[in-house]
Structure formats: structure tokens, C-alpha cells
Amino acid sequence: MKTEGDIDSDGLIARPWNLCSLEQVGNLRTVISLVPIWSSGIFLITPVAIQSSIAVTQALSMDRHLGSNFKIPAASIIVVILVSSSFFVALFDRFVFPTWQKLTGRPLTLLQRIGIGHVIIVLSMAISAMVESKRLKTIHDNKLEALPGAIVPMQVWWLFPQLVVIGIGDAFHFPGQIALYYHEFPASLRSIATAMVSLVVGIAFYVSTALVELIRRLTGWLPGNINSGRLDNLYWILVAAGALNFMYFLVCAKLYKCRNIEKEVDANSGFDI
Template sequence: MAETTKSMLVPADIEAKMSSSRSKKGGFLTLFFITGTLSGVVLSGFGWLANLIVYLVEEFNVESINATQISNVVHGCINLIPILGAIIADSFLGIFPVVAISSFISTLGMILLTLTAKLSSLRPPPCETGSSLCRTPSKLQSAVLCLSITMASAGLGGSRYTLATMGANQLDKPKDKETFFNWFFFTVFASSIISSTAVVYVEESISWALGYAICFAANFVALSVFLAGHRFYRRDEPRGSPFTGLLRVLVAAVRKRKVVLTSKHEDYYHEECGTNKVLPTAPKQSFRFLNRAAMKTEGDIASDGSIARPWKLCSLQQVEDLKTLIRLLPIWSTGIFLTTPIAIQSSITVIQALSMDRHLGSRFKIPAASIIVVVLVSSSIFVALFDRFLFPAWQKLTGRPLTPLQRIGIGHVINVLSMTISAAVESKRLKTVHDNNLEAHPGAIVPMQVWWLFPQLVVVGIGDALHFPGQAALYYQEFPASLRSTATAMVSLVVGIAFYVSTGLIDLIRNVTGWLPGNINSGRLDNLYWILVTAGALNFIYFLVCAKLYKCKTIEM
């Protein structure tokens, strides 16, 4: 597995040049505003998102598996939107306006979602889950619900990972940036715990309208806190779309496909965007075809030394930036199949919990959606343990830090282990169903404690504490500086695609097999988990090959 030689997120010379052009603002003070904003955004977003399946089933009379699929689609959208927000931030508006606008949109969405819970005219008449007499929502009710979820999703997706880039940009020391990513995810996990327990409990046990009103209030406070810190933020202004420069490399390489490559340093254009930024080395031999884009030919250079034909000549830096992205794609793609089992498990586990004994004592009943809090608690605890104790201990023992690639690799292994445990637990649950002859009883509660689901969720949380911060650190470290917001959003893109893949996979299995009927007590969820174990093991082998072939930037402490 490839390693960096030192523990730093960007080369010292590049970081120094970037720092010299920045404002004196920024620093640790701004992190109070950023983490405060993040806490409110996540508290609001996951307050309705964590309980969406139950809300659809109990309030909108949607079948359980269909509600699961809808939830997967919404999760996918929320995790794809950050890429759009990142592109807009990097290319046009900057990070501050994107976060502010996104938070405002989600605030409006929460107002509308609260109204769907408050006004009975915006919901179908209640009925028992699984009853054939249940009425589906009208077109107007479906439209209002869809609009409210869309706006709330857009706000959550547009601000969450953009705040990660903004926070890292406030710091100068690479080690501080790496630590920030760990605590960024800790904040996300910790805020999600509150959403998945206190807010979900209010929604299910007191009032859906009150629970959603709390989410609205949290979103409004987050927006207020973010705007309050505007005087202290360090802002990196957008310089136009960096994707245009990458596209120019492809176009120029194709147009110069007949040009003979040389190894002479002076044959390549080293100046970028009219500045005097010079690369100290010749182009790398990987993807040599692209090197033609930086080769100087007659008529490419203007009299003042600038590029005369920008779609026929690019800087060597732009060429190497595109090569970096191409080399990262295989490693990034392994994250999709790493996250797909987690996406499936997060929704299926809620359905499993609905069919199990969730009583804690004689009076309190654990909300089904709150079962996912076990993952969040585990992730929060282990993020802190890794950052404060285990990672430093590893560095003392081996003399080198645990690299982002290594953290991701360990996350792969733990993910396969969690799916193995899930398959074994589901086999136990189905055996209990058969022993009590509950296969033909939709909605029947299996005499099996919900605690059986805890081990697999704890293991998933340990994996999340490794591979999600590891991916964020890797992309931030390796991506070109002009694509910083896009770099951190790549983690979200992985999750978003994984939710869509999980939706497609579940649909495929439903159509091909009889494992996933409307009544899971008569199905075979354990077979689904065994498929995920096999796919996860194959994906880990693929990751090892990609990581072995990839060489990270050589950087200094």
C-alpha cells in the first residue's frame, strides 16, 4: 500500500505561496463559528432524515421496502448535491455565499416539512401499517412532501462538506488541517447522535410537528451563527472554473497528437495563468500522451510570454493536475462499493428494528430510527480515540504516521466484518421467526431483543471513523489547490452514488429473487448480507491493487 513519506496535507512551498496571498483573518477562532454552524445544520438535517422511513410508513402509508427505497434516493441526492455546491464555490461564488444560500434554502424546506406534519390536509388519513384499507397520499400531498424534502435536502447537501473545506482553509499548519478533518467528522457524528435520539424521540413519542419545528429552529440558529462570524473568516476568492483548465489539457493533447514528445525541460510551458509560478521538474512519464498539451510549438506563445492559444497550450502544472485526478479515480471508485453495504444496512436495519422487541423496561420503547445512533456513538468515540491516542501510539511504535490510504484500507476490512456479523444476526432473527410461526403475519413483533443489532452497528462505526476522515484527508492532500472544495465533496459524492447503487441492487434482488418481500419475516435478508460480504471482499482486493499502484505526493512535515 502506497504511503506518504511525511504527515502533511500539502507541499510546504505551495502552502507558503498560498498563505502569502491570503488575508490575515482565519485561525482557530473561526472554527467556533464553523463547527457551530455544522452542528446546527447536521442536527436539523439528520433530525428529519434519520426518521424519514418511519414518517413515510406511519404518516403517509408507504410500504416499508418502498419507504426504504425512497430514503435511499433522498440520501443519494443529499450526498450528490455537495459536488454541485463545491463546483459553484470553487468556480464562481466562493464558499461563504454557497453555505449561506444553502442554509437559507434548508430553513425554508423545514418550514414546509413542519407544515406537512402539522396540517392534516397535507397527509392521507391514518391507518394501521400494512392494512389493505390504507389510502395513499393525493397528488397535492405528494407534491408538497416532495418539495419540502427537496429543499431540505438541497440545503443540507450544499453546506455540509463545503464547511469542511472552509474550516481547513482557515488553518495554516498541515497537521492542524488533518486534525480538523477528524474533528469535523466527530462533530457530524455527535450532532447526528442528538438528532437520532432526542429529536427522533420527540417526533415519534410527542409530535412530528414539534420534532420538525426543532429541526427548523436548529437550522435557523446555524444560519445565524454562520453569518455572525463573517468578519473573521479567511476567504479564498474563486478564480473561474478550474475544470475549464483541465478540459483544455485534453483538447490541447488531442490537437497536438502528432507532435513528437521530448524530455527537454525547456520544451514545456511552465508558467500558469500568467504568473511566474515555475515547476522545478520535467513532466512525469505516466499518461505521456497528455504531456503534449504543455509542449511549446510555433505560435503558442505571445510576445509578452503569455499563452497565445489557450486551447492548444497549457501549463505543465495543469497537465500534472489532470494526471493526479486520473490516478485518483480508481481509488475513489473503491469507496463507492465500500459505502454501498453501509447504505443498504442503514435502511434495512431500521426495518429489522421495527419487527423486533424495542422495549427498554416496561414503559420506554426505543424508536426504530434511533437504532442507527449506535453507529454514530461508535464513530464519535473512535474518531476521538484514534486522533488522541491510537494514531500517536502507532507513530511512536513504527516511526511513521498512519497514512490516509492505510486508514481507508483498514476501513475496508472492518466493513466486511460488519456485514458478516449482520448476516449472522439476521439468520438468528429469521430462525426465531420460524420457531414462532410468524412468517405469515405482517407487522408481527419477533420475540428477540433489538440489542442483537448493536454489534454490527458498533463495528460499522469503527470503520466509518477510519475511512471517511481518511478519504477526506487523502483527497484534500492530493487534489489540485484550485479544487479544494471539490476534494472534500468527493467523499459525499461517493456516499451519494453508493445510495443509488444500493437502491438499484435492492431492486435487482427483489425482481430476481424472493428474498425481499413486503413482509421481511417471510424473506431472506441474510442472503442479501452474504452477497455484501462477498462484494466487499472483492472490492478490498481491488483497493489493494489500486493503492499499490498509486504513489502519493512526497511531502514534508
């Protein structure tokens, strides 16, 4: 209700921020309805952030020689995720998704793509746990537990499969999330679709730092000497957490109601909700 205090001398509303149009209210409701699905991405990327930093630490303790004169920089192995993600995004969009649509008569929905990304990233955590178990066994067999900085006689290539699988999961998850926000947000808010994903990544990296510090204080899994730690236990915890987060995503996806009034579908990529 407008009062005299809301009207200036020219008869205009003096405090327009006190009033919202029905369109603005509807836009806010659309954004809020996507928050549960958006939040599931935080707990999905958090393990990826942890895995990325730990993989560098693992690489430092492994044989990184490529030939006799060149050693792969430990930090550069994260590039495997980016290369894998870029390659599979193109592969999926050009071949896999169109082939799926031809065979089934319907495209993979955006929520299905996001869900597949969840499953694949959880799988990468399980692969990481198994690789770390083998690394620790090699350390035990060579009695290197008490030697900080010792190089384990195990090639750094063992870390590549888990990083490639993360890239595959990212190729499903991130494009699916961006497309979902773009299709569901009203036209005035579509420009922030990419920012929503960037916000997820930023928050996830902060959460991962806090989580690693908490685990370091509560357990002995992350000592200064990684060769005497139990990173495999940490990875299995991340697998369990990822499975719970996937169930949370399924509930959110089941309860979510498509609000895209315009029903925009990209015929080339088969975007659908």
C-alpha cells in the first residue's frame, strides 16, 4: 500500500525499491527454485578441488621422468583435466548426443546430463582411492614410509586415468548446468548463467580447503609426509559423500518443476529439460 511518505512532490514513487512487480517476484521464485540443484554442484566440485590439489602432492612423490632428460612438472598434471574436458565436450556435442537422439528418438535432458556428470565424478574418486592404495602398497613394499620426500618407484601415469575421468564428468556436468540456468532463467537474468557455475566453483574450493584442514586435525590421514598417510581413506570418504550428494541431486531434480515458459529448445544440441 502506498502512503504519503512514498510519494514525492511530483507525484512519483519516492522509494521504488519498496515495490516489486509481479514479473520481478516471478523471476526471484525461478532463481530460488534452482538453488537446491545449484547447491548440489558445490558438494560435487568440492571433492574435485581436493583431488586436484592432492594429485599434485602425489605426483611430487612419484617417478615423473619422460625419457632420460625430461621430468614432467608435478603441477602440470592438472592440465589433463582441462584437456580431457575440452575434448569430450566437443565429442559429446558433435557425435555422442546426436547419435543418442537418433537411436532413442529423444535427447538427453539437461538434468540427465548433470546427473551423469555426478556419477562419473564419484567414479573418479573411487579410481583415485584404488590408485592411492597401490601407491601405498608400493611404498610399503619398498619400506619408504619413514622417508619424507622419497620418490616412489611408480610412474606418474597412474594418476592420469582418474584425471581423465574427472574431465569426462565435467564435460557432462558444467555444460548441462549452464544450459539449465540459461533455459530456466528469465531473459533478463540469462547473462548470469555462467556466473552461477563460477560461483559454485569458487565456493567449492573454499569448502575443500576447510574440509582438508578439518580432516588433517581429526585424523592422521594427511601428515606432512604423504608417504606415511592414508589418502585412500580420504578418497573413500569422498566417494561416500559423493553418493549421498547424488541422491540429494536426484531428489532435487525430481521435485523441480520446469518454469521455462518460452519452451526454448536448441535443435542442434538437443537441449531440453
